[in-house]
Structure formats: structure tokens, C-alpha cells
Amino acid sequence: MAQTLTAAAPAPSRWAQFYALTKPRVVQLIVFCALIGILLAQPGMPDLLRAGAATLGIWLVASAAAAFNCLVEQHIDARMARTAWRPTAKGQLSNSQTLLFSGVLCALGSLVLWVWVNPLTMWLTFATFVGYAIIYTVLLKPRTPQNIVIGGASGAMPPVLGWAAMTGDVGPEAMMLCLIIFLWTPPHFWALALYRAEDYRKSGLPMLPITHGPEFTRLQILLYTLVLFAATLLPFLYGMSGWIYLLAALVLGVGFIVYAVQLWREYSDALARKTFRFSIWHLSLLFAALLVDHYLTPWLNILVA
16 A cells, blocks of 8 residues: 655745844845935935944844744734734744844844944934834833834834935825834734634734724724825925825725725625735835935926926
């Protein structure tokens, strides 16, 4: 009788395990938003050395915060299908290894920002680390369904960090970008929480769909999306951007609202998943439009003058 032998999948390498702790997809979006702040802070091309150092430093500290989050939430992650694969949840990395890894990344990133960028950016980035790793992960997330709203302030900081890196201060333009991400975070995350509700129920975290129900959560997604749409118009109204950005903001904003209305009226897990994915494209394309507008509009003005 023939037997089929199924070999166990080999464990990832130690480097791959440490890399997984940094939540590469999440940090990639953080660094992208910081880079937008870097490029928008000044007309023309930035100082490439300073911009590169700022990007590296922010990436290192953001990765450190992600690793610390994995350490604190390892037992919660182990109970959720979405996160059970993480090395800390599976016991592949010890607490001391994870803590040391996070500490080294944070120290290196802070050093890069202090020496090659400026102290303001270093302190703002470190404050963001504390806001996410301590205030959000340790204090807010297990205690209040508004955790993602309050904790979203630290997640909205990357454009401010990039702006401060190039200018040495925090201007109103940077704060508008921060506001957009702050208002974008709740509908983005709650769409995920809706179709992952059972995961969060098992985890014991007081997420909004668990504490207040899916209907209330869907209404909140719609309301936040409407306020977000208004906030995305601020760069144009303030004179920070031109018609290229405005067109993108209108199209993307209406698209997000359409998803939110559909989700509010008739729920399905598939629609919540589509809304979550669209929200990522919404923010990415919105900031990309800001960048295109920043570099292209001056040339268009010259041509039509």
C-alpha cells in the first residue's frame, strides 16, 4: 500500500523571523507617508542625503515599534487567525530576543535622525514610537473601543516627521496631512474589524464591532468617511496643492463614500474586505496625487502663463 508522506514546512530562517516582526507592509505605508512629507516640504528636489537619512531613521524606529507591538500582543496574536503566524505568537523568538531587537532598531534609528537630520525629528519620531508601542498598544487597545481613534494620532505622524526632517519645524501643511491620516484610520481599520470580528472576539480586545455591534460600526465608518472627504479638500483650499490633486481627492473621496454607503446599507464580509482594500489604495493614491501635483503644477503654470 502506497503511503504519502507529507514533510513539515521548514521554519523560516532567523533573519526572516526578525524581519516579520517589523510588519513590513504596515511600515511600508508609514515610510511612504513620511516620504511624501519629505518631498512636499520644500519646492524642487530635496537634499538627498538628508532625505535618505530621514527615511532610514523613520523606517528603523517604525520597525522597532512594530516589533514591540508583536512582543506585547503575542498571546492575543496567537488566538487570531490573521496574526497567529507571527514569530512571537508561535514562540519562535523569545521575549528577550524581541525586546533587544526592538531596542537596537529604535536606538539606531534615533541616532541616524539626531546626527544626520535634526533633533526635532528624532524627538518627534521617538514620541511616535511611545505613542504607538506604549500608549496605544499597552494602555488603549485592551481598554477602550475608541483605541484606534485615539491611538490613530501616532499613526498619523509620518508626514509631520518627514516635513520636520527637511524644514526643522512643523507647519500647517504637515498638520493637514496628519489630519487626513488621522480621519482615514478609523474607517480603514473598522472595515477590517468587521470581517475579522470573530478573531477579535476570541482575542478579548474591545473592538467597536464587538462592543457596539456591526450596525453602529458601519454607521461610524460612513460618518468618518464623510468627514475625511472634507479634510482631503483642505490642501487645495489652503493653496498647498492645485487642480491635479483636487481632481484625485474628489474621485477617490467619492469612491470611498460609495463603499461606505453600500457597507452601511447592506453588509457582507466580501464588501467589508473590498472597502478595507480600497482604503489602502485611497490613501496611497491621494498622497501620490499630492506629489504629482507638487512637481507638475509649477511647470503647467509656466506653460499657460
